[in-house]
Amino acid sequence: MLEVSVRHVFRSFSVDVAFRAPPGVTVLFGRSGSGKTTIINAVAGLLMPDAGRIASGDWTLLDTRRGIRLKPHRRRLGYIFQEGRLFPHLTVRQNLAYGAWFAPKGAPREDMGRVVDLLGIGHLLDRRPGALSGGEKQRVAIGRALLSAPRLILADEPLAALDEARKAEILPFLERLRDEVNVPILYVSHSATEVARLATTVVALDAGRVIREGPAAEVLGDPAVLPAGAREAGAILTATVAAHHDDGLSELDAGGISLFVPRVSQTPGTAMRVRIAAHDVILSRGRPDGLSALNILPGVVSEIRSGAGPGAIVAVDTGAGRLLARITQRSARALALAPGTEAHAIVKTVSVAPSDIGGGETTAVLS
Template sequence: MTLSVTVRQAFGAFTLDAAFEAPRGITVLFGRSGSGKTTVVNAVAGLLKPQSGRIAVDGHVLLDTAQRIFLPPHRRRIGYVFQEGRLFPHLTVRQNLGYGRWFAPKEARREDFAHVVEMLGIGPLLDRRPGGLSGGEKQRVAIGRALLSAPEIILADEPLAALDEARKAEILPYFERLRDEVAVPILYVSHSAAEVARLATTVVAIENGRVTRAGPAADVLGDPAVTPLGPREAGAILETRVLSHHDDGLTELAAGDDRLFLPRLPSAVGTPVRVRIAAQDVMLSVPRPAGMSALNILPATVADVRSGDGPGAIVSLDTSAGRILARITRRSAAALGLAPGTACHAVIKSVAVAPENVGGSSR
């Protein structure tokens, strides 16, 4: 299933003018606060009727201003996951989940209750009430309720924003399973680069109401021109696979023809793993460096050098593992003679890759 969105809406001096497609998996609307992400989600949900646009799911039209079609929210089969769980406090978890099933059309393909409970790890919670749940547990129940309503689309508007880091780490693996096991498109709003890199199959970058780039996550995040949060948040995604776990606490990953060593991961040998490498954590050397503590030294070829107005530059590097970005000074780029085609080496400290930048691959 694919969600197609074209929306135009003016709010005084600000105009949202966005068009994109969201296939199966998680499509993340990525950008700063105020860029128009939530407005897009509200238009898809039917909470906003835009001045012009068309929204459809596999030919099922939800909005077409040219044809004067506007389905009200209650007639759109949408599962909405808010920043807060918004569960009914007087009902048990089982009853909250049943409330979602009550809204599912009789003819719709329904998710199996037992599978949803297992996928979200909420079996032990079924007889408890929301008041006794953590923030992460409430969000898992809210996701389950949305799934059991047999939606055509799932909307998640910054669903982790209200959680602390520990609860975010708890719930991210469940969103990965949701991405990989659910057939409907998931439209997910975020302004966290690490969150986007870990979850997204598709990224729609939005700046000042305009889509600046849309496509597969690795392509969009590996483009140095796409920096909706600024160059400090630039980084690229590598798709890797667990090769082995070593006695000294490191995990060895296969990354193309190269190897990456990270602090020990909980993934089994052979498991695909997605790793975000932040541009500011990559150093460059033309000759292969020796006598260094860094374990990850990847041969690379410069694809592009992009300088800003300040002292910094973003260098795009092609490696056997995929595209990597490095954030260095313009002075360093000049001293190294970096230009498209230059052979060099990318140096990445193992401990620089934070746990939140490592997750299950969508492959």
């Protein structure tokens, strides 16, 4: 369990946060300027905060009260930046070996062959970085970090510099990293899609403060917590692949309720995480007839949050899990929505893009 407590005052901004990061991927989630990079740099030792404590069990990186301030090179961290930052004169194999060279003697090490296989970079080993795509460079950078035998991996918006095609290419490898590598990951992002795909735990930030922390489904499903803004609001459902149909659709089972999405490659029985964007959910008081939408989930309104403008976020608890709907306040009044009101959440199937669907412990994103 990584414990982080950091206080630091800049000229026009201050950070005062405390959170615990359990095993898995802990995502620092918030808009630009919310303090995400300040925190990760404090953990890395690239920023010395005014006060704080950063520790995992008996391994203490920082404790200002006790005068403990480990230098960055002694913190046993793997850092993945927005750009790969590979050595251009070295081959991929040599870049990976450079990471392994920094592994402390006697420390548990990842096998290079396993890392190469995990990241799908075997065919790249003799190339230099100049001949790699952005996504390939990031996969090599991840491999280099893994081979340094880190006790913690830090990832500072590692997909921010990539286009959508490259992001779709690398997300499955990050999912495998989460599921198959026994190293905690502290991950910075302002993308709701990345958070839903990867996060085990979410620490939501705003103006240098923690506004909510907990399991990804709970934090993203809270209409009072919108760290990336109302336009990025959405909830996560847990489902399994039930069947594949001849018309190109896959049927998922979410708490006994069928969800239809464009065909996924996973076999029946595979666990999925499904993020449904709030702006793609339509609400109806009664079960609608004559609609083209295949996903109609009955539920009960649990909470309504109105914004400063004309919009509102409505939380609906269904048998499949909680959904969020972004509608106008006028619509909420016209439907007489209130906590305890029965409602049906309607989601179009074809809004799912192939790049939004992951594998393994997966998240499919309806957006």
